Amino acid sequence: MKRETTNKIRFVIEDILPPILRDSRLFLWLAQSAWGSHISHLARFRERAPFLTADEYAELYRNHPRVHAGTDNSDACIRRIVSEIAGSSVCDVGCGTGALLTHIKAGNPDLARVTGVDFVIDDAAALPGVEYVAAKIEELPFADGEFDTVVCTHVIEHVLEYRQAIAELRRIARKRLIIVVPREREYRYTFNPHFNFFPYTHSFLRAVHPVPLRYVCEDIGRDIFYLEDREG
Structure with missing residues (x-):
């Protein structure tokens, strides 16, 4: 299912349905009818967020069904990200299967790195000229300023710290x-x-406080696109 389709569905269930219904057992029953018991697991997952072990965290993400084929990004976000790559090296943190990197490479053929x-790269696509590193976003194994552009899409919403x-x-x-997160409310x-x-x-x-002088923060079809320049 494309991101554009799920964003339309999100508009209905996040903005049209009143909170008293959205948080109700009736909504849970309807959601389970369509998606099974995993939605209950997700609710307990958030409730226990401060107490989760690293193994529990990794296990849920391994078992979480993918809604989008390849990438969570909409076509509009992908185009914007590709057009905003600066310099000769790029790092996609939270790369998933590597789908976004395919677009970045195609749109920026002169990238050197x-x-x-x-944190799980088992299903990352073997792309020519792409290196994969297994690491947590809170402790990246790279030097200061190692990459000209760093991209992180649909990750920050998942990270406790x-x-x-x-x-x-x-x-x-x-x-x-460059950071992309969904624009959404909590239920x-x-x-x-x-x-x-x-x-x-x-x-x-x-x-992201403190915000630098040169930045962009805008809504692209229910996703928040944020860009900041790190130089001078």
């Missing part, structure tokens, strides 16, 4: 940092294992 990072994660992304980015029962919710662009700006 392309790296994908995820998200400020530490953003600090690490900034640390390894020499020229530019008890959701279809994704998210810890952090950003209903407005200014909600995300609070998360």
Whole structure:
């Protein structure tokens, strides 16, 4: 299912349905009818967030069904990311299967170094000229400013220590940092294992405080696109 389709569905269940219904057992029953008991597991997952072990965290993500084929990014976000790559090296943190890296390489054929990072890289596609590194976003095994552009899409909403994660992304980015998160509200029962919710662009700006002088933060079809320049 394409991201554009799920964003239309999200509009209905997040913005049209009233919170009293969205958090109700009736909604849970309907959601389980369509998606099974995994939605209950997700609710318990968020409730236990401060107490989860690393193994529990990894296990849920291994078992979490993929909603989108390849990437969570919409076509509009992909086009924007590809057009905003700066410099000759790029690192996609939270690369998943490597689908976004395929678009980045195709749109920027002169890149000298392309790296994908995820804490599980078992299903990452073997792309020519792409290196994969297994690591957690909170502790990236790279030097300060090692990559000209660092990209991180649909990851920050999953990370409990998200400020530490953003600090690490900034640390390894020499020229530019690009982050995409879903624009969504928190409810008890959701279809994704998210810890952090950003209903407005200014909600995300609070998360990345302090914001540098040169930045972009805008809504692209229910996803928040954020870019900051790291130089001078």
